[in-house]
Amino acid sequence: MIIRNAYVLLFEENGFVKKDICFEDGKIKQVADKIDGEYYIDATGKYITPGLIDAHSHIGICEEAIGWEGDDTCEYGNAVSPQLRAIDAINPFDIAFKEALRGGVTTVCTGPGSANVVAGTFATIKLKGNVIDEMIIDERAAMKCAFGENPRAFGKSGKEPYTRMGVAALLRKTLNDAMNYKAKKEDAEKNNKYFEKDLQMENMLLVINGDIPIKAHVHRADDICTAIRIAKEYNIGLTLDHCTEGHLIVDYLKKFDYPTIIGPSYGPKTKIETKNKTFQTAKILWDAGLKVCITTDHNVHPQESLILFAAMAAKEGLDEIEALKAITINPAEVLRIHERKGQIKKGLDADLVIWDSHPLDFMAKVEKVFIEGQEAF
Structure with missing residues (x-):
């Protein structure tokens, strides 16, 4: 599964950065500027945090x-x-x-x-x-x-x-x-x-x-x-x-x-x-x-x-x-x-939360939650 075009919380870059995320078999496989693949979620304008x-x-x-x-x-x-x-x-x-x-x-x-x-x-x-x-x-x-x-x-x-x-x-x-x-x-x-x-x-x-x-x-x-x-x-x-x-x-x-x-x-x-x-x-x-x-x-x-x-x-x-x-x-x-x-990084569990806006915004809503790569919400 690939999530594309999202603002991804990356602690090594101290903030949200526009990235794609690929996860498979419960683990994060790649975080990159662009990841090719057939099955994906278009998350343009969305924010992603770790679970x-x-x-x-x-x-x-x-x-x-x-x-x-x-x-x-x-x-x-x-x-x-x-x-x-x-x-x-x-x-x-x-x-x-x-x-x-x-x-x-x-x-x-x-x-x-x-x-x-x-x-x-x-x-x-x-x-x-x-x-x-x-x-x-x-x-x-x-x-x-x-x-x-x-x-x-x-x-x-x-x-x-x-x-x-x-x-x-x-x-x-x-x-x-x-x-x-x-x-x-x-x-x-x-x-x-x-x-x-x-x-x-x-x-x-x-x-x-x-x-x-x-x-x-x-x-x-x-x-x-x-x-x-x-x-x-x-x-x-x-x-x-x-x-x-x-x-x-x-x-x-x-x-x-x-x-x-x-x-x-x-x-x-x-x-x-x-x-x-x-x-x-x-x-x-x-x-x-x-x-x-x-x-x-x-x-x-x-x-x-x-x-x-x-x-x-x-x-x-x-x-x-x-x-x-x-x-x-x-x-x-x-x-x-x-x-x-605890963070979005290659090799860690694919525990991911997709938000419709910045998560610290009072009006932000959770759109999807993945736990170990499986959709939980």
Whole structure:
């Protein structure tokens, strides 16, 4: 298949360039000024971006238009539940999947909510298919951890934690337990002794071995600092999700290389942790040299509104191309799928979105979406 005469978003050229695109067998084969071929789409005057990527979502887990019956977001029985896996709760028939395609979103990292100190693993999936096992890109992409107000709710039922100190202490204990578990497991393997596996600790090994980062739910500035403090103590990977008050401590964040996943910055400030949220955060952090992604935190906001949030960040001063990077190549890099997705380049998956006008224009509409070369919308 060939798409001709479109304005194609090419990051190596820092903008939209008039090009043709050829894709075959799910991969981009060529991007050039002119490509000959019999079967083509005439996209004269249209704009093409990579499929959009949201690095923090709950799509398929907290389903739309169902209510509590479709809400598998949080496991309230235990504040520490690293054994949970998003793949076991994602419903591909959630109507939000089709709505997301209407907004150009082709890939998300989705998982459990923020009621638990340690909530389980997120999964990176493509938004095409009926069987979740066939939609998986990375089954265990990150370990969700939460700081601040939300996990403190366990204290109301007489369980730990009740304070921010308790949240941090429980996370440290879980990391210590994982380190001890690793040592015992290695000793048993070395000495050919029986060893009983623990599902919680097996998942935590992915964190302490550096295979996956902790995905830290953090709004308030001091909670952001606590997440960084613990990540440094245990030498583990970290993403700062929401990072609502990151702009208040930008000089501190500049000292580290932790990616930020900003948002949602839209909507009312419904709790004290979000009183300082603003669409200017993305620009301030980008100006400081930090890697910035933008999220809808679906279902807090609809998955299809991702492009709108990027546009609003651009309206508040974020460079337009950087705003588009924040929902394409940047989350692809954070999710470690950049060798497959996130930009329009030879050899990468043919995840393409055709827009009728510049995608950051409020009036822009998605005309077609391809995922791995197959038309999905």
